[in-house]
Amino acid sequence: MLQQIYPSVAHDYSYELNKDFQFAAAHYVPSEDAGKCRQMHGHTYYANVTVAGDELDRSGFLVNFAIIKRLIHDRFDHSLLNDDTESFSDELPERFPTTEVVARTIAELVQSYLDGTANRPHVVQVFLRETPTSYCLYRPKRKAAVNDER
Incomplete structure (x- = not known):
């Protein structure tokens, strides 16, 4: 993969980690308005x-790069995204496997893992390129801090 510069997101965290990866997948968008994208x-x-x-975690990582790739690549590579009914739906437009929804889903899957870690980092951006000329940025809204008494 060639080095690419991505739009940056402003935050006040001490550490920022970026993981690039690719996966091959098929999909279709089950909407009358999707044009050619209605076809698989x-x-x-x-x-x-x-x-x-x-x-940082006890290994000195914010999160291990390999875990991020494994969470997404192993799930979606060489798949039909529409078949992943835990993530996508053919009935609910907010869960159609569009580029926007796939980017949001990647953020949700990674954040779900991160929420179970001791250091609890946050996904602040997902950049997802679908074609050489089309991509989407997804930036989850930052949740209000909760006073956590442990």
């Missing part, structure tokens, strides 16, 4: 996940 077709998606936080 495939892409080689290029993704960049940006994770930020203030604490």
Whole structure:
């Protein structure tokens, strides 16, 4: 994968980690308004996940790069995204496997893992390129801090 510069997201965390990876997947968008995208077709998606936080884990990582890739690549590579009914739906437009929804889903899957870690970093951006000329940025809204008494 060639080095690429991604739009950056402003945050006040001490550490920021970026992981690039790609996966090949097919999909279709089950909407009358989707035009040619209503037909099943495939892409080689290029993704960049940006994770930020203030604490490193016991290995000195914000999160291990390999875990981010494994969470997404192993799930979606060489698949029909529409078949992943835990992530996508043919009935609910907010869960159609569009580039926007796939980017949001990547953020949700990675964040779900991160929420179970001791240092609890945050996904702050997902960049997802679907074609050489089309991409999407997804930036999760930052949740209000919760006073966590442990």
